[in-house]
Amino acid sequence: MDSAILSLLGAFLLSIIGLFVFIWSLRKGLLVENPRAASAIFARGEIGHIDDPALGHAGQQRFQAAATEPGDSGHLPDAHEIEDRIAADRSSAFPVFMFIAFACMWLLFGGIAGLTASLKLHWPDWLVSEAWMTFGRMRTVHLTAVLYGWITNAELAIIIWLMPRLLRRPLIGNMWIMMGGALVNVAIASGIGAIGAGWTDGLEYLEMPWQIGIFFAAGMVCIIGPVMYTLVNRKVESLYVTTWYHTAGLLWITLLFIVGKMPGVHFGVQQAAMNWWYGHNVLGLWFTPVAVGAIYYFLPKIIARPIRSYNLSILGFWTLAFFYAQVGGHHLVGGPVPGWLITLSIVQSMMMIIPVLAFSINMGLTMRGRMRLGMYSPTLRFMMFGGFMYLLSSLQGSFEALRSVQQVAHFTHFTVAHAHLGAYGFVTMVLFGAIYFMMPRIMNWEWPYPRLISWHFWLASIGIMIYFVGLTYGGWLQGLVMLDETRPFMDSVAVTIPWLQWRSVGGALMVASHLVFVFHFLAMAMRFGPNRAGAALFATQQP
């Protein structure tokens, strides 16, 4: 059959199904707003009471004064529910601290490895005497350290911390989680060592040798068990959207990793298709859902207003689950893989606009008229920045998947810039914000030097912007030269050099921000700065 007829038929069937889904959702009352579900993150009477543990006492009062709106009650939140929350926080404190500590270590290490790799691209004769220093290994060490070391550890910390909070019960099975965390980090450390020594599976994003990968998968299973057990023994009636994203993300990454790492199964171009299915899904089904789930919790929690539309957030979840899982094939546009696979992935990449808009509209409406609150709360600033970068990088990604754009952008630094916008501008900034929120609760201690949080924010955000803008422009020029058959290939190298240098400048700022952040973390872990009496209770901070 003709492909045109097939696609028309497909569109027809899809719209019929869409119609039925619409009718079904009307009947189920899903289009009616559900403010109770959206308020599940608050105790009774908590709405209107801002919550930013990263602020000192004076800062909290300023923030509260700015955030108070007409109609807010002066009552304190329900004390019993707050006590439950404190118990939940206490139950998870130790494993969460462990994950954050590992994450900080890998962030520092991975960032420095990344900066080294970046410098090597314009100083090619720098650090070449030993095999482990060469660009191909240094860059892979960077990737493994930041993707598996930093983002994965930090996201596990957020999941483990939010699960008991949202389920309103103490965490079950801490020892299993700690063991899982130890296994995961042993795998990451061994994987990085192996890559440095030249032992790698050779697939992008899946370099860690599969023998070491077994430890990673086993660690994830050890973590999933207690999380699921806590989930089924929950004390809340309905699950908040964050729990949806986090539980699904945890299951997805584990299965992804197992499917991707299966030794001896994948071959030839099928392996390439699998490789990019995995590569994109690490971002799409692990980094993104956990970070989006974190924004869905922290952003409304900080400003003390429920998200505007709970149903929109659920729509975002299911469309993300369906569309994002299939977008990986667009990495092989123009390559020797079946054409239908690439077309499917391009279509699903465009469909990703739906969950991204669902998220952005929801956050936009929640924040409407409250954007200025970002001036009072550094944690909120990280969340807002991350949320906005999610919109930007996802929209960019959707259009980047189109053949006409890929023709220029594929195989160039443009793609690298895009990957960093997603993994750093969006995910990492959200993780920073979440850690600033969580740590005072975990340690019962204030951040010793609050000004450093602002330094961190500005260094990191200016760094990633320089990185992204410079490399995007340079990558596009590179792609145009490569497509121009009258120009020699070496022109496409020469044209990128100034932009590669700008990338190193941006990268250096980012590494500087990590130094500030990790120093601050260590200072807090060693209990520098002012003491905070008792559990960090926001209720005692009321004016």
Next chain:
Amino acid sequence: MENEAKLTAGAMVTFAIAVSALVILPYVQVRDVKAPEGLKPYTSAELRGRASYIANGCVYCHSQQPRSESFAPDAKRGWGRASVPGDYYYDKPHLLGSMRTGPDLMNIGVRQPSKDWHLGHLYQPRAYVPGSIMPPYPYLFDIKDKAEPGEEAIKLPPGYTPPGKVVVPTPEALDLVRYLQALKRDYPILPPEPQEATGAKTSSVAPAPRPTPAS
């Protein structure tokens, strides 16, 4: 729809759909691909070289997938005809790559068959290609006073050999060059189905003398 069974089941269903579409279906579709007649299996030395190519991360800057002429002027750059699944029959793991910081290497053995060039270029790329940003690989070479019997010093352009010394490739460097020289997909391939061969026509520069499929 607020319970964990639906959450887990739903997440698994969407995941299963994606696995079927992007992993299992391609597996079924290319499972029966045969090696083209002109493609030779790698020798053990070439496989050692390939392992070295992987260990040193060459794939992060060099793709191995020339695209069709309708898409990019790869053939005109001498990178070869658009590749087909059969070309990768002996490739475990695949090395298609995702960056072209350096040129595509699918047919580097056709374009640059010289062993001396490759060895010297690995030792110091800028001795051969001014403006190159490829790292040199001095750890694949030994610098000695003179070559031992059975060893052969590489011939570098003037000014690149350390004074009074010779540069001798390690066995790893020799294997790597053997692998690079073996990267030749200049044999003809028949289009899998005649009606699919509409996209690209082979140019005079491309090594393959026959029309190739577009995808």
